[in-house]
Amino acid sequence: MKKNQRSLCLAAIFAMLALLTGCSSTQLESPSSAYAASSTDEVKNSAQIYMFRGGFNGVFSTGITDMASELRQRGVPAQDLSWASSTSALDKIKKAASSNANVRPVVLAGHSLGATSVVGMARALTREGIEVDLVIVFDPLGSTRVPKGVRKLINFKASGSKENPGTFRPGPGFTGDIVNVDIRNLPDLEKSSHWNIVNQKELQRRVIQEIETTYQRYQ
16 A cells, blocks of 8 residues: 555544544543542642543553653643543643743643644644643654744654654744654664554653653743
8 A cells, every 4th residue: 555545544544533532522531530620720730731642542542641640640740631632621721821820831742633632732822822841742643833832842753654753843933842753763662653652661751751851840
């Protein structure tokens, strides 16, 4: 199958997933959703850290929940949610920002459909003048220009060409950092794929360190 045909097939699969799972966000919440509800309602907590699972009810994104749990154990208020909850999460960040001028850091991470969601969230937040400190995408379904107001974007790819680890590029006025990397070229991560990327322990270690460092910068 040619590259364009494979891309069209993958896009069609995930479009169907969006239709099948988009109406059941409440069923997709992790056990940590109770934690999420209590923390996001407290606008005094300036940190807004959201991590989103992908389609198939998150069955291939359990590593997102694992990373969020580890971060919470380290005192970092990370929240793991279904990609279908991104709209409500976006509203909560906006609410927190309207009540507290020092909402920092804002960190968004997502796998697959969750990656698509956080890119859209970052674009919506920066349009309203809310800076996004860190965006991490795990094997997104596509790439785009990164908007002004995002300080750093890391794109971890695990499908497609190893010679082209994504094409996230600076948008107009962008002055932050963009890191595109195919994790299959990294030690201990050679066997990574779209389906297991967020369950790789070495990648989880790197991501947890990145988010924790960003969080501690504002404490």
